Amino acid sequence: RVIASAALETPAYAFASDDPDLTSAVFGVIELDKKKFKDSKSITVVNKSSKTQTYNVKYIPATEIPGATYSLSDRSVTLKAGKSTKIKVTLEIDAKKYAKTMDPTMDRTQLGLPRAWVSDVSGRVELTSSTAPTLRVPVHAAPKLVSDMKVDDSIEFKKGATTAKVELEGDDIRAGKGDTQVVSLVSAFELGASSPRQGKSLDSTPGGREMDLQYVGAASTAPTTGVANGLLNFGISTWGNWAHLAGGTEVDIEIDTNGDGVADFLVYNTTADGVDLDFVATYDMRTFKQVD
Template sequence: MDTTQSGLSRAWLADATGRVELTSGDAPTLRIPVQAAPKLAADMSGSAKKLKKGSDTTMLSLKGKDITAGQGATEVTSLLGAFELGASSERGDASLDSIPAARSMDLQYVGASSTAPRTGMADGQLNIGISTWDNWAHLAGGTELDVEIDTNGDGEADFVTFTAAMDEVDLDLAATFDLATGEQVDLRPVNGVLGDVDTNTFDTNTAILPVSLSALGLSEDAAQISYRVLGYTWYNTDEAGSMVPVDQTGWIDFNAATPQVDFGAEGSLFTDLKGNKIPVTVADSTKASKALLLHLHNASGDRAQVLDIVSGKTGKPKGN
C-alpha cells in the first residue's frame, strides 16, 4: 500500500490478521478468521508548579509511561496538545446512548492555543483542542466537530472550521469557511500534521482543529475572538431530518495575540515524553487560569487533563 495519496502522507492503522482453529474429537474442525487493530498506549500526565509571587511564568513537567517506537513511516512517539481551557461540559444523560455515535460527540473539554506569540499574527495558527465523553471510530465516519468563530464581537459566527475528508486521501481534515461569502479560506490536517506523524486519530476522543490566523482576518490590532464548539452525528436530527448538535458550548473569549495561558507553541503539538518540561506564561497572574492537556496517545479514559495554572493544583487525566 502506498504511504502517500495525491502527494500527501495518508493516515495509517496497524492491523493483524490470522485464523483461530478449533478442534474437537467428535466435531468438524472450525477455522475462524480474526482481525485486530493493536496500538501502543502511553500513560502520561503533567503537573505545573505554583506561580511565584510577582511571576507570570511557571513550568509544566511531564511524567509517566511514554512511547518511542518504530522507525520511518511506522514510527510512533507519544504527543501532547496544550491549551488555555475554554469550557467544561458534563456528561450528557442516558438518552444519548440510544443514538448511534452520539456519546462520541458529547463534549467534555475544549480549549484554545495560538502560535502568534512566537510566529507573529501573519504566520500564526489558532488551535482548538477538543475532548469528548467517548471514542469515535473515525471522525469522517458519520460524526463531525465544528468550531464557530466570531471575529468582530457581534455574537454571530463569521467563520466555521469543521472536520472533513476528501476522497483523494485517507486523512482527517479541518476545513474553514467564511460564512459571509461561503468560500473556503483554509484547509489543514486535524492535529496539525499529515499522516506520516501518528497522532492516534482512529478510535479516540481527542482532536485538534487548526486554522490560519490570517485566514480569519486577524492581526495584532484585531486579535480578540470568541469561539464555540459543536458536536454532530448523522443520526441526531430534527423532524425535518436536519442534523442538530448533540452538544455545544457557549461562546468562549480568546485573545490570539496574547493568550491568558501560553505554552510557547509553534505548531499544534508537543512531544509527550517523560521528563519534558514546557514553560507556561500567563498574561494576568491575578486571573484564575486553567490549562487543558490532551495526551493523544494515552489509553481510553485518560487522555484529557485539566490543570489549575495559577494555584498549581493538579488534576489527573479525565475518564471518558
C-alpha cells in the same frame, strides 16, 4: 473465487461464539500501556451431519504486528454426529515490542501525501479435513499504544516571573523505528468550556458517546510569531473515542471575529476523496467560500 456449493455441502460449520451473526472473532481496538496484554475469544464448531467429523486446526496470519501473537487451544477437533465444540483463540501482546506496521497490500502514500492507517493483527482460523470442505473464521484485532500522563493541579510562578515549567509524569510512548514509530505528543490549550458526561442512555445512540463533549479549548502562536504568521488551534476532548474523525461525527467551530454574536467563519473536520486522511476546512460565512 467463491464456491457457493461448498456452503451447502459442508457437514459442519464454524463461527465466533460471542457474535455468530458477524462470524468473525473480533477483539476490537485495544488500548495498550506498557504492560502485557492477554485476552481470549472462542470459536464454535458444529457438526450437523450424521457422521463423526475430524478437523485439523491452525491459524494463518494475514497481517502482523511485532509482539502480537495468536494461539489456539486445539490442533485438532473431533465431533460426533450432531455435536459441537469450542476452540479458544488467545491474543497476547508485548507492548514493548510494538511497532505501527502497515498491511503490505496498502500504499504508503495517497495523492502524494503520507497515508494514515490503523495497524492490525489479523488472519483466519482454518479447519481442514480430508473428507469435507475447509472451514475458515476470520480473526481481527487493532491494538494501539496509549500514553498515560498527568500534571500537578496547580502551577507555581516565582515572584516576577511570567513563565513556569509544567512537569509531566506517567507513561509516554516511543516505540518502533522509521515510519513505523509511534511517539506520544502533548499540547497546551486554554480551557474555554467543559461538559459533564451524559447519561447511559446516550450509549444506545451510534456515535453518541464520541460526540459527547468533555473539554473545549484554544491556543494561538500569535504572541510569539506575530499575527500575520500566527496559528489558531482548537482542542476538543470527548467522553468517547472517535471511530472516525469526520463524516457522521463532525465537529463545527464557529468563529466570531468582531464580537457581534454572528459567526464570521466556520471550521469543521472533513475528508477528501482518494485519501485516507482527515482534514480541517475553514469557510467564510459571508461568502460561503473555503479559505483554508
